[in-house]
Amino acid sequence: MAGIEAEEQLKELGSTLSGIEQVLDLDAMRSEIAELREQSADPDLWSDQERAQKVTRRLSYLEAELGRVEGLRKQLDDVSTLYEMAAEMDDEETRTEADEELETLRKAVQQLEVRTLMSGEYDSREALVTINAQAGGIDAADWAQQLQRMYLRWAERHGYPTEVYETSYAEEAGIKSTTFTVKAPYAYGTLRGEHGTHRLVRISPFDNQNRRQTSFAGVDVVPVVEQSDHVDIDESELRIDVYRSSGPGGQGVNTTDSAVRITHIPTGIVVSCQNERSQLQNKATAMGVLQAKLLERKRQEEAEKISSLRGESTTSWGTQIRNYVLQPYQMVKDQRTGVEVGNPSAVLDGDIDEFVEAEIRWMRQQEHQDA
Known part of the structure; x- marks a missing residue:
């Protein structure tokens, strides 16, 4: 993939990821995770099995969702670095590896973007x-x-x-x-x-x-x-x-x-x-x-x-x-x-x-x- 084309794709993916981060409100997500961790540490929580399961399921989901977004942001930085290395060394093998990583990243960002489309009244339900x-x-x-x-x-x-x-x-x-x-x-x-x-x-x-x-x-x-x-x-x-x-x-x-x-x-x-x-x-x-x-x-x-x-x-x-x-x-x-x-x-x-x-x-x- 040509360097300019890859640079444009990385810029576009970065913009899409920023939009996703804004919709998901990562700060609010981190606050809720901290609150749920505090609740899950309460030994009395399991006296109400249904509530306990709801708390642990929600905590597990939010931790995975936050980890997914933060992982994609890191992956975006890593792919950008890989392209820089390929250009500096003029190494076709590294460039090919970067192209493959970029395609994997593009698909992952698209999948996460779909999550932001779910804004119906009941969409967040089981x-x-x-x-x-x-x-x-x-x-x-x-x-x-x-x-x-x-x-x-x-x-x-x-x-x-x-x-x-x-x-x-x-x-x-x-x-x-x-x-x-x-x-x-x-x-x-x-x-x-x-x-x-x-x-x-x-x-x-x-x-x-x-x-x-x-x-x-x-x-x-x-x-x-x-x-x-x-x-x-x-x-x-x-x-x-x-x-x-x-x-x-x-x-x-x-x-x-x-x-x-x-x-x-x-x-x-x-x-x-x-x-x-x-x-x-x-x-x-x-x-x-x-x-x-x-x-x-x-x-x-x-x-x-x-x-x-x-x-x-x-x-x-x-x-x-x-x-x-x-x-x-x-x-x-x-x-x-x-x-x-x-x-x-x-x-x-x-x-x-x-x-x-x-x-x-x-x-x-x-x-x-x-x-």
Whole structure:
């Protein structure tokens, strides 16, 4: 890369990084870290397990985020120094190394810039993800399970804790539905673009004639509710069923009727939880899931009302958003952003950052157009 071109790129990256540092407010971040460290050192903190976990998760996130920004600033200085050395020594090998480091830095700054685009009311929340098998029979159930694994692997890659609240297994293979949380700050803002229908095309492993099968699964992403949220739920409008949890093949994982299913009659929303042994704990968790879904429904209704007053037509992102083709060729393509990759295996193993980042940019663009 020519010296002047590299110098311009370094200058541009430095300017972008300065803008990111300003948006993230590093001084405020350092102050919050100091306060959280003080709280975490309090031996009484763990008397309230939920609060303690929230404090430690937030502290871990902020320390990682601050370290990431400071690391990029140092990396920017190091790459600049590398180019200076290459010029002084007129060394092509050092220049090539500097070019490679610059490209790595550029990608890392772009990824961090995406984080600054998440400024929605609930974007900083943890995410509650529900996956349902749709059209396609046994293949759709198998597809829903593959999607569950994809998101759990994505979270694992990033070091985000997850908790599976409920999984309803299909009779032959796969799952009918599942609900889980991704317990990381900005998980909702990061994953909300995944909301919609995901389409799989492949040779069905369940068809003895080896025919090509198209199957569908729906992904629903909502923010986890917090104490400040207010959602009125009339107990008389709920139907609460208890049942015995079961795993694949009907294998009992509980010997008591501890699993809980709650139906909100006015909206038809059904939520379940079976991950705890206590019926009371499962009911409390299920109520939290119901509150999250009702809060998101309320938010969507308010947005639609505002749009109708403006005379706008609202378009839902919850339509078919992505195609995964395994046969006759290999390709995963997002319908909205146009992002396309030729390695479905990597995507299904959780490598979805390219899609997620493009979605965040696309959604921000849509929101600016609607504003």
